[in-house]
Amino acid sequence: MSGLTHLDDEGSARMVDVGTKAVTARQAIASGRITMSVDAAAAIRAGSVQKGDVLAVARVAGIMAAKKTSDLIPLCHPLPLSKV
Numbered sequence: 001m002s003g004l005t006h007l008d009d010e011g012s013a014r015m016v017d018v019g020t021k022a023v024t025a026r027q028a029i030a031s032g033r034i035t036m037s038v039d040a041a042a043a044i045r046a047g048s049v050q051k052g053d054v055l056a057v058a059r060v061a062g063i064m065a066a067k068k069t070s071d072l073i074p075l076c077h078p079l080p081l082s083k084v
Contacts, residue, residue: 006075066081
């Protein structure tokens with residue numbers, strides 16, 4: 001069909017067998033953008049947000065999301081992570 005590995009000849013999604021693939025080192029880089037009010041940014045910088053350290057919470061949320069990638073992305077195989 002399109003040469004995509006996760007589509008069969010009819011274009012239907014399918015899981016790919018990766019059981020015989022050699023172990024390889026891989027790296028992924030993610031980025032994002034956050035918009036907020038000037039007051040919110042100032043409160044974060046000052047550490048005066050009533051709910052606590054929002055940057056620490058965001059960091060933990062990012063680590064948790066990386067560990068759950070195979071649960072969140074269709075047809076993604078679970079991969080062992082060495083660092084997030």
